[in-house]
Amino acid sequence: MLKYLINQSRVSLAGASLVTVFHGACSVLLVAQISSALTAAEPERGTMALIFIATAIAVMLSYVGAAILFERLGQRANAELRRFVAQRVLAADYRQLESIGSARIQSALAEHSTRVAEFFVSFPVILMNAVIVAGCLLYMAWLSWQVFLLALVVVGLGSVGYHLAHLRAIRHLDIAANEQDQLFSYFRSLTDGAKELRLNRHKRKAFYDEVLSSSIETVRRERTFGMSVFVASGGWAQFLLYAFIGMVLFALVSDGPDRVLIMTGYALVFVYMIGPLEALLLSIPRANMAQVSAERIDEITQAMVTSEVQTDGSSSPALQSIALQGVLHRYYHEQSDELFTLGPIDLDFRPGEITFLVGGNGSGKTTLAKLLVGLYPPEEGRIVLNGSVVDESNRDRYRQLFSTVFSDFHLFDRLLEVGTADLDREGNRLLAKLHLQNKVKVQNGAFSTLALSQGQRKRLALVIAYLENRPFFLFDEWAADQDPVFKEVFYRELLPELRAMGKAILVISHDDRYFHLADRLVRMESGCLTFNSRGPMKDSATKNSGTAPPLALGSIV
Structure with a gap:
């Protein structure tokens, strides 16, 4: 799925990625200028103000440009993915379509395609956040490499905890995805079986309580648990970051000529870095949900193979026998x-x-x-x-x-x-x-x-x-x-x-x-x-x- 979408959107993806990298670099530069301005001497502030204004304008323009490219890329990716699935359905052997079932195909065209497309267009966002986090880490290394090493340990612990959590959460998201396919067929039964359900109160109640409501609850329960694990691990990672900021402010930085700059720089950069780092961590559950959806689409489309040559639009032969x-x-x-x-x-x-x-x-x-x-x-x-x-x-x-x-x-x-x-x-x-x-x-x-x-x-x-x-x-x-x-x-x-x-x-x-x-x-x-x-x-x-x-x-x- 990813290769197909990249092939369909090479230019748009490359343009969005370049603008995103530029935005991330300008954002890090802006934070560094704020940190330097807080401790700069008065004669330097005029020049720094001009640089700050130019950088802020660059951040704004690159953000707007990237957002527009994201939206265009997202809508196109979703449309291309649905076209891909629809074309495979149209070309598939009829027996294969009967075997797969309409509910799974509708699920692939609706929810699964949307998830894959959403994650696909989040690649530039991930790239932007990765650039910001990497730039912040480099700036912290320039301020103090000793404190920077501790920062790497904190970030590493948070990331490892997040990864271990997702291994468990993905199992529940996979169960929810399987149940979602079945739920689509139950939704169809709501309308296709409307006459039968209205004519039989016991059947209507049993269908709602034992079938439809149970399936909806299974999807809700499994997705809630899976996402809750991610949220809990994200909270733990966030606590580690704030704990590190406290250590920098009150314990790690000794007295010296650059003490104020180091404390101010680390505190400011870490607070700013929390957002992009959290966004990177949150992309993990989206990636896993997209992976599950992509596997469903691959499973369905790979089952829809055909060896037939499609008609070229020429007129059919006259019927003799x-x-x-x-x-x-x-x-x-x-x-x-x-x-x-x-x-x-x-x-x-x-x-x-x-x-x-x-x-x-x-x-x-x-x-x-x-x-x-x-x-x-x-x-x-x-x-x-x-x-x-x-x-x-x-x-x-x-x-x-x-x-x-x-x-x-x-x-x-x-x-x-x-x-x-x-x-x-x-x-x-x-x-x-x-x-x-x-x-x-x-x-x-x-x-x-x-x-x-x-x-x-x-x-x-x-x-x-x-x-x-x-x-x-x-x-x-x-x-x-x-x-x-x-x-x-x-x-x-x-x-x-x-x-x-x-x-x-x-x-x-x-x-x-x-x-x-x-x-x-x-x-x-x-x-x-x-x-x-x-x-x-x-x-x-x-x-x-x-x-x-x-x-x-x-x-x-």
């Missing part, structure tokens, strides 16, 4: 609590054909759909597009053939993937066709609202898929939450329209009263194809269904 040949995939199956094997599957798809995929819950229909569209690479077998095998070199380009509405679809607030000139008019026409014109409108390529029911959101997702106008359409239980009138529109109007446009269509469905409308019916059970029929199944289904013949286009809406 897609064939799954011996495709096999294994995954953990929750219902059976064992490793589930899907396949081997042999299946082909053609343009201008409607295929219904049916089967019981947990039979592998959605997993097969994810394999088909390229979200999962097959563990065995192959997918063939227009006679060419789909592999890592072209899988991302292959995915661009599909418009999908999965059961767990996500709606963006604008039409990101569509670039037609007449986008608003066509989008609003489709919204009217699906009776959404009074709920949402397309304005400048964006939706006026997404506050819709689940059925309405699915209809809106259908509009987006339709506007994408890709060669292959996949619908996963789209009609499950729809009223009968919209099921009729979907099965009897939209699907035939897409077929007439030459689209290949796969519909995962349980609506057996519409099976006769398919060109082909495919049935899955326990991960295997048990039925695959074109033509005759459609005719027999029509005879036995007892349903009316298909309605003409436009007869419903």
Whole structure:
């Protein structure tokens, strides 16, 4: 993480560091001038005043310049780090994202990125404080090397105590960071599970008392203890510094011509040095918290590797045929609590054909759909597009053939993937066709609202898929939450329209009263194809269904 941020901000970091070093040097020089002015003779004071004014102006200007550079560097570092994580998420294999989980990714993009960026931009501050402390120590050595040696011992004892304390504190900060990742998922449950929590008082109370509140308390307790250890060790270090000042003033400096200068210089420099030294010590817990966060980000981003070549933006090839040949995939199956094997599957798809995929819950229909569209690479077998095998070199380009509405679809607030000139008019026409014109409108390529029911959101997702106008359409239980009138529109109007446009269509469905409308019916059970029929199944289904013949286009809406 640090190397990445440095590479992205070399010029800004170098400029901030130079200004910071200059500010630290001027600050030490200013303190030395104050100490000298307290014991200087009257004839020298005029010249010293001019030097003092120039130095004070330099300190002010360098402070303002450094502060502005810090702010710019901090905001840029945070933005670059979030871009880095976001780009890795966008390029990662879909299975890896499912394994990592959205809560950990959100935590990396939010809190962990902020901590790493904050510590990254504190490097110039650390450098400034280090310059001030080093300059103060050199000035004290010039005043009296004997007292300077004792000063090193005091500073060393304070630093060692601080280091030993942080070894214990970091364990608690690490526990808090791990719990923080889990807490993000609980925060999401507050909104995603709002209906269930409001309908069940006992569940609501148990979720708050035993889950959410407990997690919040764990983060609070571990962080408080860890930071308290740092504060206590900082207090001990501060006591040592003041004790040293007392020894200098009342015991160590003997009578001599420079006694007043040495006492004044040591007391003034040590009091001034406490702030920068304390800031250096306080950077240790920030460094450790940033280290923990950086490790989390590294762990997450390193798990998001991909061997696929990203699409270059060129148009997708025309769809002639897609064939799954011996495709096999294994995954953990929750219902059976064992490793589930899907396949081997042999299946082909053609343009201008409607295929219904049916089967019981947990039979592998959605997993097969994810394999088909390229979200999962097959563990065995192959997918063939227009006679060419789909592999890592072209899988991302292959995915661009599909418009999908999965059961767990996500709606963006604008039409990101569509670039037609007449986008608003066509989008609003489709919204009217699906009776959404009074709920949402397309304005400048964006939706006026997404506050819709689940059925309405699915209809809106259908509009987006339709506007994408890709060669292959996949619908996963789209009609499950729809009223009968919209099921009729979907099965009897939209699907035939897409077929007439030459689209290949796969519909995962349980609506057996519409099976006769398919060109082909495919049935899955326990991960295997048990039925695959074109033509005759459609005719027999029509005879036995007892349903009316298909309605003409436009007869419903």
